[in-house]
């Protein structure tokens with residue numbers, strides 16, 4: 816997924832996200848735990864912010880459309 820298609824990232828969150836290699840980013844998006852599906856899912860319609868120095872992605876489960884989130888710890 817191209818970064819240009821992520822308008823809902825704050826500027827620092829986008830910079831952090833862009834610093835991650837594309838293949839790693841893809842993996843991060845594809846193995847987000849969904850508490851409703853009870854397995855790893857793909858996160859969709861996500862936004863990105865920096866929280867406590869970590870990159871926080873908040874979005875929807877691709878399968879049940881429930882709320883899911885992933886924290887990517889700061890470097």
Ligand SMILES: [Zn+2]
Nearest residue numbers: 849852876879
């Ligand atoms: Zn789900």
